[in-house]
Amino acid sequence: MKRLVCLCLLPLMLTGCGSEGFADRTYTRAIGLHGALQMCVQGFEQEGCTVTDAGSIGEALQFEEAAAGGRIFTGHTELLCVDGSGVGDAVEALFLEQGISPGCKVLYTRPVAYLQQHDAAETVHSLRMAERSGLLPRTELATVLEEWLGVGQTALVPVEGCRKLVLLRQDGKTTALSEQACEGMRYLRHAPAVTNVTLDDGTEIGIDRIRLRKTAEDGTVRFTVKLRVRNASPSQCSALHEKLRQACEMAVREMHTARADVIGVQEICESHGIPADPLPEVQVRVEVQQ
Amino acid sequence: MLTEQTHLPPVLAEQLAGLRHLTDGSSDLLAEPFLCGGISCALVTCEGMISNAALSDLVIRPLAELQAVPDSAALFRKICAERMLTMDKAVVYTFGAVLERVYAGFAVLLAEGQTGAVACGVQGFDRRSIGEPSGETNILGAHEGFTEAIRTNLSMLRRRMKTPLLKFELHPVGRLSRTDTALCYLTDRVPEQLIRRIREAITHTELDTLLTTGYLQPFIEEKPDGLFDSVSLTERPDVLCAKLLEGRVAVFIDGNPFALVIPKLFAESFQSLDDYSYKPWYAAFIRYVKYGAFFLTLLLPALYTAVSVHHPELLNSTLLLLLTKAEADEPLSLPLEAIGVLLMYEIIREASLRLPKVVGGAVSILGGLIIGDAAVASGLISTPMLTVAAIAVTAGFIVPDLTPAVTLLRLLFVAAGGLWGLSGIGLLGMAVLFALCSTEDYGFPVTAPLSPLHVRGLRDVLTRIGFRKMQRGNFTVEEYHEQTG
């Protein structure tokens, strides 16, 4: 029996000898999606992008492969550019069927124009640096998909330029956040890794530690942001407190207006048995300690 | 009709004629008639097999000093009972026995009127002196290795183990060659049943000639077609003593410097004597380097091929671009390239083994510079592939014991990885694991002490504990024995 099995396997072994190699594939670095469905693809070490119109992701990739003359491999895609044209299903298909990494960055922009003019590698680098320095909250494909499955069906996505944020619904409806709300959002999503904060008068205050605590009491969800600062006077602490409180409250207000939940309110509600639809009131408290 | 089993006739002339007839007048058979004690005798030797000095000192001079005796029976009585002549003395009665002794370096004394012959051991054939073993080199241990002479090897063991518990059993094997094989074991550590089974395997071996361990090994192993050996080889007397102390059995073959050791454990392939000379923490570190090297040599080319062809998402983008540029202009597919490089390495390795030492250096130049450098420069092979193959092959040098299995499996894994990706590697790995786990001899599984688990045995597998602790407990491999049924 063992010999028979080996004999059956041996000829099969040789059939892999003509398999494709690295050079037979095109590796995408960035994909842009618009409407239903225009896809543009930027490969590694490629300037500009190739644009295809198709009915679905699978079809679009087939057309791209025909144009490129080889298989398109999306597993290394680092950047996904979307706009407000309702590409939620296409994004989901890219993740579930085409094997895009869940850590792929998502950017809100005009996909075709952006990828034709910009290098995706630099954009991804800028996004990562911005996240590391705390300028942007962490936003990835998996996070976006998960937020679209929530009550608000809205995800928080950075905008071209790596400074601002938008609330993007799965159906494409978009709400741009103000600058103050963007700053507040940084503290409400995760505790950012900032080492100093600049007050309105230009004073920089060093931050030792930031903690974010989410609780729910009496039907109200409370977010508490605790900062430990160093070498700051009491007036500076109170100015910082005021600045952050206003920013966080603005973020919550704009989020409520858009009927979105991008700061984990639904999870808090579910864990405390509070109905998450409609989203309850969210109170924000900021504590600054020396 | 005269055969080897024919008994010696009482007439000296007929004895000599019979010997000449059976050897068909072979020129190395020397028969010198002389008078000893007034009786017609003849001394039969084989040219080049005896020591002339020993012959003249131990045999000829004492015989020449003998006084006249009434008959040949009295002569033999004097020689056998009153004169020692040599330590190694026997009386033989058939032509075959006479020739066997003569070709073993004995001087055989025939006498008129006697149907027996006295054989005296005066071996003096040229033999290789004890030197460094060809493989199994180490830094801190002895630099002695076994030689082709079985008795020298036995003496090397005896020098290291001066205990009466160390027993040697000699068995001739081979219908034509009658090669001496020696079974060696410690009587207090090896169960009688194991000895009996091995002895039966050796004595019932159907061979015409026994030239090397490979001839005998299939008769000793219960599954000779297995992928992994269940019998190990060693050229070092210190290593063999250590294995005998663990209750194993060794088999020497005259004419071969390697001893077969039964049973073998897979984990032993990663152990060397130097491990016990270094501090435990360093020895443990080196062990893990060896384990890692084993997986590297077996799987690295396959993983590279599988990832490149089927799972490029596992590579980071920098590495991906590097490899894409390197492989861009390659005419062959990755699996073929990998198999080609590995086969080329095997050709170079085999050539360097077979070439005379004088031209051996040319292989290095040919293989390294011309084939390697030129092949890469011409674009036939990519640099990453050559690097991967070189790392895998170099890692394989750490476990030379497993070279045959690893060489074949490496190629099979490359084919499986190229064809089916990581799932192919996983499935082939399962098959190899099952092949390894099914390997056992005489009830000793090679995967012990990992599976079946013996916690005490892990102290020399997962780590190397200090020697003070290791010596306690009188460990023998009998603990790993599994009863069948």
Added chain:
Amino acid sequence: MNRLDKVQLFALLLLSGVWTVLCTPALDGTGGMLGAVLGCGVQLLLCLPLLRESVPEFSRTIQQHRWLGIVYAAYFTIWGSFGFSQLHDAAPAGLHAWSGGAVLLILLTCLYTSTAGLRTAGRAAPFLAVLLLLSVAVLTIGAGKRIIPERLFLQTEGIRSGFLSYLAGSGELAAVWLLLGRIRGSGNPAVLAYLPAKLGLYLLLSCLSIVAGGRLTASQQYPFLTLTALAQPLEGQRADALYLLAFVTLFVMHLTLMTGLAGHCLTLLYPRAERAVPLLLPVMLLLSRIFPGEGLQMAAACCMPVLTAGGVLFAGLRERRRAAV
């Protein structure tokens, strides 16, 4: 069949059990986890008759009641064919494709491993268990970055479905009586360790799916397989292909065990059937293509409690009656 030791028995049962856990089609949240804990308690109760000192020997019982041997052989064949169903149904989840070549390769590998015998499978099992633990460790590390603790909270919904689902996925329990008869010494520690170990792995994977996968894994079929896509230890690469190694080895081990057990039952009844044991594999594949997976699981799940505890109780009663006569 020759003797296994406790560690091998533990590893065999765990690997077979974890295969079914990995192919869990849906998550029921923390309620489902509570249900699984209850399910484990029921499994322990079912195993109690097997953990006594004087348990009737399986092979002797089968030889006295041949119909029981047929039942056990049929059960293991059905459970093995359900494994094929799970492999087919989980293919869209992305870890392993279901194609002619892939199935042929798996079948050939299983043919080879099943001819090696249960003793060899027992020796191989601890090595694969280590690979499994390494994979789980990498998965946990990869998922660690995405953990949001607020997602984990106590729920009472899903206890019943979690309980039934966990119990229905414990087909390997029926093998305990057979395997205990072939172990050196007492196998009780192995069985008593395997039950909480499988539960622990299930709870760990469920926890990770909830806190790291969140709504993404909750909305997908085969949440644990989706978790492997989310739990990436490295930022730039997608490393879930590495879990493929654990996936295929688990499946081959599961199928080898079921084939070996069914073959052992048949060989006890018809010694000449030993050579035909590998043919059980194509039979299992065929059954999986003919009958729906849920049907196979339902049939096996109904028989499992009976065969786990009922078989040994029946044998004990008959022996006592024989002794009284």
